[in-house]
Amino acid sequence: MNARPDRLIGNWLLIICAMMFGMVAGGGHARTIGAGFIIQQWRPLTGIIPPLTHAAWLHVFDLYRQTAQFRLLHPTMTLAQFQSLFMPMFIDRDWGRLMALVFALPLVWFWWRGRLSNRLALWLLALFAAGAGEATMGWLMTYQGMFGVLHPSPLYLAPHFVLAMLIFTAMLWTALTIRNPEPPIITGHSGLRTLLSVSIGLLIATIGLGALVAATGAIHVYNTFPLMDGHALPPHAFKLHPLWLNLFANQATVQFDHRVLATITAIIVVVAAVQGLRAPLGPKPRDLFLLLAGLVIVQYILGMSALVSGMAGLGYVHELNAVLLLAACVACRHALRGAVPAGAEHPLVMKAAE
Numbered sequence: 285m286n287a288r289p290d291r292l293i294g295n296w297l298l299i300i301c302a303m304m305f306g307m308v309a310g311g312g313h314a315r316t317i318g319a320g321f322i323i324q325q326w327r328p329l330t331g332i333i334p335p336l337t338h339a340a341w342l343h344v345f346d347l348y349r350q351t352a353q354f355r356l357l358h359p360t361m362t363l364a365q366f367q368s369l370f371m372p373m374f375i376d377r378d379w380g381r382l383m384a385l386v387f388a389l390p391l392v393w394f395w396w397r398g399r400l401s402n403r404l405a406l407w408l409l410a411l412f413a414a415g416a417g418e419a420t421m422g423w424l425m426t427y428q429g430m431f432g433v434l435h436p437s438p439l440y441l442a443p444h445f446v447l448a449m450l451i452f453t454a455m456l457w458t459a460l461t462i463r464n465p466e467p468p469i470i471t472g473h474s475g476l477r478t479l480l481s482v483s484i485g486l487l488i489a490t491i492g493l494g495a496l497v498a499a500t501g502a503i504h505v506y507n508t509f510p511l512m513d514g515h516a517l518p519p520h521a522f523k524l525h526p527l528w529l530n531l532f533a534n535q536a537t538v539q540f541d542h543r544v545l546a547t548i549t550a551i552i553v554v555v556a557a558v559q560g561l562r563a564p565l566g567p568k569p570r571d572l573f574l575l576l577a578g579l580v581i582v583q584y585i586l587g588m589s590a591l592v593s594g595m596a597g598l599g600y601v602h603e604l605n606a607v608l609l610l611a612a613c614v615a616c617r618h619a620l621r622g623a624v625p626a627g628a629e630h631p632l633v634m635k636a637a638e
């Protein structure tokens with residue numbers, strides 16, 4: 285990392301984080317309206333322009349008509365209906381291209397101008413490569429449409445979402461560190477710091493399980509809370525063979541797993557937020573902990589409401605709020621980066637604890 289605060293670089297990376305949030309919003313919207321398999325071509329550079337002629341539209345429609353999803357689920361779809369699904373997915377993909385440009389071009393420029401240390405530049409390059417991997421994974425998920433698959437598979441969607449959240453976490457952490465490279469020493473709250481690290485891990489795992497719920501359409505079954513149609517664990521939870529498949533493809537099991545892990549996660553995040561609010565950390569961290577408490581409560585209520593109502597729109601808001609919740613948790617953890625155990629407040633000890 286660069287040793288002095290650099291607001292320009294930090295703000296640039298915060299813009300990338302905001303763009304990643306936009307990407308989740310666009311991808312989630314495309315999934316909600318069922319547009320996941322609509323674009324069956326992968327042209328990272330030339331695909332930046334949408335079909336402009338009637339013949340070009342017929343060509344992309346023809347590609348979609350080769351999918352099992354079209355043949356079995358939407359055989360009467362018209363070109364106009366296809367176009368209305370195509371555009372949201374297209375805009376999301378172009379947003380990804382724009383994000384890659386907004387990341388890559390300043391990266392090269394800042395590095396060339398000596399504004400980035402080699403170490404930081406290489407780290408950012410690694411994040412860029414991870415982003416390219418994320419895009420490739422997204423395409424592979426989409427391309428499954430050509431092989432008899434009816435909907436984007438949970439085995440692709442969950443890792444796709446988890447990788448996005450890992451990149452988002454790393455990007456946000458880097459941006460915050462560049463804006464504030466010297467953490468203030470905070471004595472006696474290293475336990476809270478650990479709790480926040482655990483919270484981040486649990487949130488990402490819960491988000492992964494949430495993606496399984498969304499991908500399997502499990503929002504449409506067991507619409508009761510806290511029990512699942514009168515059962516703590518529904519009898520169908522192990523009906524698929526081999527057994528491990530239930531963890532990814534059985535609606536009962538993935539919903540059960542998401543409920544249980546989400547409850548554990550929410551409790552731990554609330555405990556961390558309350559501890560943070562009670563600690564004398566100053567107004568800025570206090571605001572962050574307040575935000576964390578608010579977002580985790582809203583997240584839980586949104587999850588329950590989406591489930592009980594079966595409304596995909598609420599599920600979508602629940603998805604977006606999860607990203608904001610993760611961001612708040614990362615910011616709280618970052619604010620406590622300089623926490624040291626009581627009695628170990630020497631700066632050298634602090635550096636070792638980093």
Ligand code: HEM
Nearest residue numbers: 490491494495497498503546549587588591599600603606
């Ligand atoms: C810390 C708490 C929670 C987190 C971080 C979380 C995260 C998520 C995420 C990220 C998704 C969407 C994934 C995607 O669209 O690819 C999701 C989906 C879902 N979650 Fe949660 N969730 C939490 C709590 C809950 C709770 C308590 C419930 C219900 C009791 C719940 C029920 C659902 C349902 C039904 C969906 C599917 C929505 C849809 O199909 O549109 N969640 N969750």
